Amino acid sequence: AQSVTQLDSHVSVSEGTPVLLRCNYSSSYSPSLFWYVQHPNKGLQLLLKYTSAATLVKGINGFEAEFKKSETSFHLTKPSAHMSDAAEYFCVVSEPPGSGNTGKLIFGQGTTLQVKP
Amino acid sequence: DTAVSQTPKYLVTQMGNDKSIKCEQNLGHDTMYWYKQDSKKFLKIMFSYNNKELIINETVPNRFSPKSPDKAHLNLHINSLELGDSAVYFCASSPRDIRNTEAFFGQGTRLTVV
Known part of the structure; x- marks a missing residue:
């Protein structure tokens, strides 16, 4: 069975500093992985997706994520946070x-x- | 144009009532879903339909009955509403094989049962 674990329920950063949101997955197949963002009282928007092509995936708004099979991780990063990035993020x-x-x-x-x- | 639209956006109702949430997608997708987001923001699939056929039913109480009149619409009817049904319900659509593409979500319907 597939599952994902987001290691932090809450992350706080200062504007202009890097963002790291951690995600580990469990999958018996070669997984497809996604990051979605939900702004307050809004629907879900796709940030990026990994579907067995390049392991470093670039998404919208400057976000990217790296698929690491050896670590079963798919962490989301952004070099410099903006106030508009405040939201809920789902792996x-x-x-x-x-x-x-x-x-x-x-x-x-x-x-x-x-x-x- | 909105790709996946749900109505209503907010729904406040009393326990025991019956209510419906409507969903429409104009993306030409074959597959539609209902997800429930609880008070802790956890999202879990309830149902999926492919071309009007029920495919996934994730042990949802019988009080919840999805209906798909055509592949562009998936409505959710809830009978005898309970306090625990209070949540945000999201409709979504995707091509049949979701692995290589994304699901498009509606704006959500916030249901409050009082």
Whole structure:
């Protein structure tokens, strides 16, 4: 079975400093991994995805993540935080479709990113 | 144009009532989902439909009944609402194999049962 663990429930950084949001996954298959962001009272938006191509994945708004199979990790980083980055971030693994199945997304518990001025 | 739209955005209702949430997608996707986000912001799949056919039912109480009149719509009807049903419900859509693409989410419906 697939699962993801987000290692920090809350991360606080100052504006202009680097962001690191940690995610470990468990998967019996070659996984597809995603990071989604949820701004307050908004829906979910895809930041980036890993689907077995390049291990360093670049996403929107300057975010990137590196897939490390040896560490079963998919940490999200950004060199310089902006106030608008304050949001909830979800690491997600997809469970592949089986017979007659569509597959589904399995979400981590979420990490709240606070950005201080 | 909104890709995945849900109505209503907010829903406040009394225990025991029956209510529906509607979802429509204009992306041409074959697959639609309902996810529930609890008070701790944890998201869990409830249902998925592929081309109007129920594919995933994640041990959701029978009071929840999804209906897909066509592949662009997936509505969620809830009978005999309980306090524990209070949550944010997200509709989403994707192509059939979700591994190599993304799911597009609606804005969510915040359901409050009083």
